[in-house]
Structure formats: C-alpha cells, structure tokens
Amino acid sequence: MTIVYEDRDDEAPSDIPVRRIKFTINGQKKIAEVEPRLLLSHLIRQGLELTGTHMGCDTTNCGACTVLVDGRPVKSCTMLAVQADGRKIETVEGLATASELHPLQEGFKEEHGLQCGFCTPGMMMAAKALLDANPDPSEEDVRWALSGNLCRCTGYQNIVKSVLWAADKLREAQA
Numbered sequence: 001m002t003i004v005y006e007d008r009d010d011e012a013p014s015d016i017p018v019r020r021i022k023f024t025i026n027g028q029k030k031i032a033e034v035e036p037r038l039l040l041s042h043l044i045r046q047g048l049e050l051t052g053t054h055m056g057c058d059t060t061n062c063g064a065c066t067v068l069v070d071g072r073p074v075k076s077c078t079m080l081a082v083q084a085d086g087r088k089i090e091t092v093e094g095l096a097t098a099s100e101l102h103p104l105q106e107g108f109k110e111e112h113g114l115q116c117g118f119c120t121p122g123m124m125m126a127a128k129a130l131l132d133a134n135p136d137p138s139e140e141d142v143r144w145a146l147s148g149n150l151c152r153c154t155g156y157q158n159i160v161k162s163v164l165w166a167a168d169k170l171r172e173a174q175a
Contacts (some may be wrong), residue, residue: 021085025050026094033072034081041065043084044091050136052092052121061149062150066122067091075148092121095128103166103173104128113162115153123149127163135171139164 018033025048032047044053044067056064065077068090095102104124107113114120118164123146130137130145137145141162143156151159 007082018020019082019085021082023084023087023089025089026091032081036080036082038081040067040069040074040076040079040081040084040089043081044089045074047081050091050093054118054121056118060148061150062119063122064119066125066149068125068129071129071132073126073148090125090128092124095124103169104129104131104163106169107162107164107166110158111158111165113154113159115151119149119151119153123151123159127166130163131167131170135167137164137167137173 017036019036020031020033022029022031024030025044030048032043034043034047038047040051041055044050045055053067053076054064055077056062060075060078063075065075066073067076068074069079069087071083071088071090095105101109102124104127108120108124113123126146126149127142130142134141139160142160146156146159146163
C-alpha cells in the first residue's frame with residue numbers, strides 16, 4: 001500500500017517515523033506502513049480508497065466516519081491507524097455482496113431513511129453493531145444506538161424505521 005505524505009522542506013523522508021500494521025478490512029487481510037499520527041479515517045479513505053466512510057467534523061460529534069472495529073462502532077476520525085493493528089475493521093463497503101444489498105441498505109431504501117446520504121454510512125454501521133448484538137431491538141434501542149450519529153436532513157423517524165425494517169428482514173432470514 002502506498003501512503004502519500006505532505007512534503008515538508010525541513011523533513012527528510014527518513015525523518016518521518018513509520019509503523020507497519022496488519023489488519024483485516026471487509027474480510028481482506030492488509031498490511032500498511034503508516035505514520036503514528038495517521039487517523040484511521042484517513043487510512044480508510046485515502047490509503048485504501050474506501051470513500052464510503054465520510055469525514056464530517058473530526059471531533060466525534062457527527063458520526064459520519066463510524067466503522068466497526070472488532071464488531072464495535074468506532075468514530076474513525078478519533079482513532080489512530082496504528083491502533084487498528086491486529087484488528088478487524090468493517091466499513092459500509094463491506095455490507096453488500098456483489099449481487100445483493102445488506103438488509104440495512106434495503107431498509108434505508110424502502111423506508112426512505114436517507115436524504116443527502118452523507119450520514120448514511122455511519123448510521124448503517126452503528127445500526128449493524130446494534131443488530132449484531134440485538135436482533136430484535138425496540139425503537140428506543142435503535143434511537144440509543146444511533147444517538148452518536150447526526151443527520152441534518154431528516155427527523156430520524158425514517159432512519160429508525162429503516163433499522164427496524166432491516167431487523168425484521170434479518171430475523172425472517174434466520175427463521
């Protein structure tokens with residue numbers, strides 16, 4: 001993997017410390033050489049070119065950058081890439097298969113859970129963590145699980161309906 005760094009006239013390339021990390025992202029094993037200060041969100045978006053993980057605030061307020069790390073939702077704008085060493089990362093690109101959408105993606109389509117779509121990847125990943133842990137969530141459970149993700153376009157009702165739709169579909173598939 002190639003990581004591109006800003007050229008600084010006062011730093012020779014050998015002055016930039018690099019650490020080799022191994023991780024799995026969306027089922028694929030990867031090795032990357034990263035600066036210790038590189039954020040996970042930047043590794044995902046720029047290093048791996050998985051641009052579904054959005055950058056909204058860089059302060060953990062919006063949740064647009066939410067990914068799953070070892071099954072837990074993490075705001076990747078505040079996690080260093082070196083902290084992902086040995087971990088399993090899931091992004092929105094890993095939800096669908098080549099031939100079909102994940103029930104969460106279908107639910108957002110069927111229940112009109114998105115408007116501009118900027119917050120949608122983070123919402124879906126937070127919702128996936130919820131549904132993996134609790135396949136039969138209440139509306140309150142969904143609202144709590146998504147409480148760290150902001151949407152500036154909708155009133156959240158359709159987002160909650162989308163997640164509940166997906167939960168129903170996942171339970172039907174299990175039956």
